[in-house]
Amino acid sequence: METEATRTGVLAFRHARVLPCTGADPLDDATVVVEDGVIKDVVAGVSRVRADDTVDCRGRTLMPGLIDAHVHVCSLDVEVGREQRDYPTSLLAYAIGRVIGQTLDQGYTTVRDAGGADWGMKEAVDRGLISGPRMFVSGRPLSQTGGHGDSRSRAQDSVGCLCGAHLGMVDNIADGVDGVRRAVREQLRRGADAIKVMASGGVASPTDKLESLQYTDAELAAAVEEAAHAGTYVLAHAYSAEAIRVAVEAGVRSIEHGNFLDEPTAALMAERGTFLVPTFVAYEKLHEHGRALGFAPEKLAKLDDVLGAGLDGLQRAHDAGVRIASGSDLLGPLAVHKTRELAIKAKVLGAAETLVATTRTNAELLGISAEVGTIEPGKRADLLVVDGDPLADITVLQDLDKLSAIVKAGVFHKRALRRS
Structure with a gap:
């Protein structure tokens, strides 16, 4: 079962290397804001948004769920x-x-x-x-x-x-x-x-x-x-x-x-x-x-x-x-x-x-590309936090220990990262 419900609050992933999977280049040291289970904003650099929960993704990649x-x-x-x-x-x-x-x-x-x-x-x-x-x-x-x-x-x-x-x-x-x-x-x-x-x-x-x-x-x-x-x-x-x-x-x-x-x-x-x-x-x-x-x-x-x-x-x-x-x-x-x-x-x-x-x-x-598949505002927050960079070494995704967080519709299924 999902371990932590944050769907109804504001969740911020900070200092992440964001891999949007849109075909665009990754964003370094970026912030992704999730509200009510949906991606609200993707900001290059540190966002000042007030969040109920903050995840420090320093040294990690944030990407869409597979x-x-x-x-x-x-x-x-x-x-x-x-x-x-x-x-x-x-x-x-x-x-x-x-x-x-x-x-x-x-x-x-x-x-x-x-x-x-x-x-x-x-x-x-x-x-x-x-x-x-x-x-x-x-x-x-x-x-x-x-x-x-x-x-x-x-x-x-x-x-x-x-x-x-x-x-x-x-x-x-x-x-x-x-x-x-x-x-x-x-x-x-x-x-x-x-x-x-x-x-x-x-x-x-x-x-x-x-x-x-x-x-x-x-x-x-x-x-x-x-x-x-x-x-x-x-x-x-x-x-x-x-x-x-x-x-x-x-x-x-x-x-x-x-x-x-x-x-x-x-x-x-x-x-x-x-x-x-x-x-x-x-x-x-x-x-x-x-x-x-x-x-x-x-x-x-x-x-x-x-x-x-x-x-x-x-x-x-x-x-x-x-x-x-x-x-x-x-x-x-x-x-x-x-x-x-x-x-x-x-x-x-x-x-x-x-x-x-x-x-x-x-x-x-x-037929769900309006909902999931990329990290963009308005998309459902199906997200992975990965220890490492899948663009440099795609095999990192084969190691379950490297999946620091698995988020489905804004709810943590797995969280091996502390709140910041």
Whole structure:
């Protein structure tokens, strides 16, 4: 739970190196004033404002809270679905609540769950029943029969009976235009903020190939239309350039992963304004730990194909002017490595652009850029105080001890700094 409530008073962060993540240069020895949970002023130099609480940030960086646009808080195991089989619903709910809290502990004040989390989980955070970031959920992802979201082995004939827990990455098979429309409407009815579709093969699915195209143009267009009717959008899991192209032409808002993006498709994404959400750390950590954690051998073989391809795709996206966001996609115990994603992206984008991708651009993707993502007057006070300078060494964000303060909507979730 949040440890200190200051939302109704005036809070001043003084002597900070302010990294606004707007694309502008940092401000040194600056003061940021927060009132009623909202940033009221950003002043170069010492502000004389009277404050109920003052934080001395000397030698530290003040920056926006991080945003992760691709998490799976319900995936407690690297083998997706194993938790539904082995956990009763009650235990699964408690375990998921702990994962959600640990996400905020890592400095992520907003996340988009890209499959599994439901309305109840975000509502639990909003009501203060559990500690966690602001959440946007996409419910159960849509998959065609035999697609990336179909967890059945080749030996199984029928779709699962849901005999185990009903939380998390439960299969949601939808075929044909009418079937897709019905499935989208059902997820919207259940409180999904956006709709996730599986538009290509994937690493973690047992029977498809990475390069396979999944869903027809008409099926994808139907999903986009139904989401648009409800005032929201579709995010599409897609690896191959062809799968990305089909999804972009159907009108999806974001491409998840996109490792095999080519130059013509990157140009199309830039033209349409489609976001790219790379998720490199998932492959790195699965490669390092997957075998020991029981990740199936046939999936590890597919992992090898995507592991080295992503940075080239990211470079093509960057060169084409694609709007680059940021996700992690980590499963189970690997979720502790979320901020490692930033250091990987920085190999192509550099530290400054990576931090913008993880704050401002992610906020734009989620449609909340008027509220969060940068340090500017009028924005919600989702803030991090970091020991050190992430522009000089972005890996400082991987060390939780270096996060001196985590503030969500003007309330301290963590505070290792004394009042001044």
